[in-house]
Amino acid sequence: MSHRDINVLNDYFMRYLFSSKDSNLILLDFINSTMLDAGMKTFRRVEILTPFNYKENYEDKETIADVKCITQNGTVVIIEIQLQGNSRFPERILYYWASNYSKLLKHGEKYDALTPVISINLLNFNLDDNDNIHSCYMIYDTLNQRLLTDHLQIHIIELKKFKYNLLKHDLNCWLKFFTMKEKDNKEVIMSELVKEKPIMEEVQSRYNNFIKNRLMMNEYDKREAYLYGNQIILEEERRLGIEEGFKQGIKENQILTVKNMKNRNMDIALIRDITGLSIEEIEKL
Template identity: 35%
Template sequence: MHHPIDPKIDCVFKALLGAESNRALLIHFLNAILGRDLPAPITWVEILNPYNDKEFLDDKLSIVDVKARDARDCLHQIEIQLLINRDLLARILYTWADLYCSQLHSGQDYSALKPTYAIWLLGENLLADSSDYAHDFRLRDAQARPLLDHGGIWLLELNKFHTDQIQTEQERWLKFFKDGEALDSSALPSWMQTPEMTQAMNTLKTFSEKERAYHRYQARQNYLREQRGIQRHLEELRVEAEQERAKAEQERAAKEQALQEKDAAPAEIERLKAQLRDQGRPESGDNGSRGFE
């Protein structure tokens, strides 16, 4: 029986790019995303945290990113994030820095550090001030001069990706992750007619056709839905609390202003009385009559 499978669900995502049997897919994906920014195409990788279906699907706290080392000893991290939260940018930067720093062991010099690349596929929009779907962030100055060419962070916002004319391998992968759940393996569109996409669809079919794998996929999907619901609820509570704090602050400020105006009222009245008295007081030497000319 065929079931639609979303490649963005973390267990499917990691099976696609983190399984030893799909090592060729990972290499192709990395070259598709990073190709123009690499000194040479990647031809070999070691998956540092390979996907294990039993361990992953039975553990709700499984690590869902994919980490790999290529032939130049460069490190790669690939992660899917379906729900955006206010701390995500800090988390993205921290995990890149943590992976970069993990290269040095006791007694090693800084010369041992190698470029580190982080790729994040995002299910929701993160950068509201840009309509572009692809972003790369590296250490550069205002003139775009690199401080050190040691990789960076690539963000791919799937919701902003809109094209039916696939021209690059990067676009092929992004369309697969965005629309993969709606694809029919028996009648694939022309843009899916490549060896890599065929292999990717075979991975989806594994989750679709094997009942045990599919039920585990469903359980994982339901768990992630619950987590997203909880996170959204907490975010709504946070927004409501901030609005209540802002309202309370406005009311407090209004009360303080009213008290200040009340305290200032007697002094203002005395000032106005004095002003009126000064306006009605005769000028010096003026006895109220014009005198004789």
């Protein structure tokens, strides 16, 4: 492999890997690896619906799935790669699923024209504190666990929780690839993966082709800068939110303390000295 290392979770690279015109077998293998790990049926072939374009508009990124394909039986599979998020992210996942599901039915068509939509979400952050790396959600009756419909299937893969050999073999190999760090010796890791899973030889070849392509690497660098900028903004907003919340908490504590002191008929001047509030502020409480 080349000495130029990249972040394999960069969504531009991931779209190149999974959505290029001849990526069908790689994409099919990843989807089937996810299905097998969840005990679901696999597929024989896929057709890519969102073909990779080396020159992409990042401003449109939030409105489209990273990868979208259709299987031989009409099932639609959407794959999202997300590097950061929060506890409300499940609602976003459901919204994207619903958006794709609703587009299956044209005006005037009957509901039997609808087909299943499978959402696979690769997250580089933790949604919660449980240890589940791969979770699969469907619609079940809460009393008898009877499946209402197989049209909704949502997979959430939390990469930060990944520990090798906790999943079934095929998905283990894929997650070992996804969790490679830029400083890791990728040549050694990929050599091991090729021995374990033959499709990884094609993945390795595509990785090498990508990092040797000047145009794609330029676009990759632009995307990394865009993602880094977003991360800085989010971290600053989070910091300001914490500081504001802390200040608000102090203020509320002061108010409660003043009210308790006044209820005990403490001297106003003494309350002022203890709390730092003005006499006018104290009298208003």
